Amino acid sequence: MVTVAVTAVAAALVMTGCSGGPSSPATDNVAGTPSSGASSTSKSTPTPTPAVVDVTPADGATGVKPTAPVVVKVSSGSLSEVSVKDAQGKAVEGKLANGTWTSKARLAPSTAYTVSVTAAGSDGTPATTTSRFTTLKPAVTATYGILYAGQTVGVGMPASIQFDSAVTTPELRAQVEKLVTVTTSPKTEGHWGWLDNRQLMWRPKDYWQPGTKVTVNAPLTGVQTGDGKWIANDDSASFTVGSSMISTVDIKNHVMTVTRGGQVLRTIPISAGRPGPETETRSGTKVIIRKEGTVIMDSSTIGIKKGEPGYYKIKTQSAMRVTWTGEYLHSAPWSVGSQGSSNVSHGCVNMAPENAAWMYANSKAGDVVKFTGSSRVFQPSEGIGVWQYSYANWVKQSALA
Structure with a gap:
């Protein structure tokens, strides 16, 4: 608690009486005759009460x-005024209500703050006080990224926040x-969901409308993500x-059909995983x-x-990743001899060089690729698997939820 004393000085009043001329012998010291002259009544001035300021966290x-x-x-x-700032001068927002100022934003970890307060005592005289405190140093400073910032993406790309470690x-x-x-913009229905404890994604109900502008705001400074783990920054992107480029890979029939805006651009013979x-x-x-x-x-x-059966190490070109696996x-x-007729790969979609080069040149991150004809099911966390769920799920x- 910091006490600010506001003092005031009271001036003493001195009253002085004086005669208008020489005294008259006939009236001086006559018993029963009131004497003439000024009279006064003294008044006390209240002592000003100092403003008592309480700051939490305490000074130091x-x-x-x-x-x-x-x-x-x-x-x-x-x-009258409250200011909370870090060493770089970044202010902490707050609100004054019913005579109490309360911060609205979380604090940054490992940061020294200065609280400056201006208050007025009972007579309105202003006075200031300053206190300081420091936030905890986390065992781990948690980090995160907003993916695909500044890029043009396909209609299947969710807004994604990826944390470096588990929340x-x-x-x-x-x-x-x-x-x-x-x-x-335009307004789009969608919802946040977690693929796992590191990946938070906002998926539209249906594929994005081409031309949509998407902005993610993550004011996460001071948020805890685990035991001893705290985030130290905000971000937006x-x-x-x-x-709208959507391709369908028919695994059983060894063909990929590529569409843009609903129109077929190319049908490509492929070989999928054996x-x-x-x-x-x-x-x-x-x-x-x-x-x-x-x-x-x-x-x-x-x-x-x-040295083990099935070992391979091959350089490939025009490669586009569709799973983390x-x-x-x-x-x-x-x-090429098997493309269009049999599946011989280790799980990838093989194409002839000219078809792969064309596909690479015309594709972008976020383009949808639907795979059918396999008994092995893609799990959502094995890639960007938001479309493996119905919207309700x-x-x-x-x-x-």
Whole structure:
């Protein structure tokens, strides 16, 4: 508690009487005769009451949680102004109501703050006080990214926030979800949901309308994501939805049909993953995660080491990733003889070099690729799997559901 004393000085009043001329002997000291002259009545001046200011967190406090509010109260007076700033001068927003100022924003971890207060005592005389405190240093500073910022993406790309590590509990995921927002132009129905404890995505009810502008705002400074883990930054980003390019891979019939705006652009012979629990291409609705160009396919990344049966290490071109488990669309000159007739790959979609180059040139991240004809099912967290859910079931992926 900081007490601000506001003092005032009271002036003493001195009263002086004087005669108008020489005294008259006839009237001086006559018994029973009132004497003439001035009289006075003294008045006391109330002592001003100092403003008593209470600041929470206390002056000198350390290890303050970023979620702790800054509260400033005053008694025997009134608050005039409150400022809470970090060392760089960034202010913490707050609201004054019923004589109490309360911060509205969370604090940043590992940050020193200065609270400056101007208050007035009972006589209105202003006085100021300053206090300081420091927020806790997290064991881990949690980070995150808003994906596809500034890009033009396909109609299947959700707005995505990816955390570097797990947001560990449903309660913490709900807190994150309450804070993040998506704005779209034109207005689009959609909902947040979690693919897993690291991936938060906002999916439109149906595929995006081409030309839609999407902005994600993530004011997550001071949010806890786990035991000893706190976020130290806000972020925002926008992307634009491009043309509607949707392809269908018929695994059984070894063909991929590519459409744009509902019109067929090309039918491409393909070879998908050969039968087997580890090689069969997964059925389901995927989107192109990213275009990677030249990629070395190495079976050791999926547990088949050099010298073991089935080992391979091949350089591929025009590669576009559709799952995190290693499925790509790519050029495969070595399997041209099987394309259109049989499935011989390790799970990827093989195309002739000219078809793969065309596909690569005309595709973008977020383009939809639907796979049919396989008993092996694509799991949502194996890629950008938001379209594996009906919209009603996607809404249930929300931590607030």
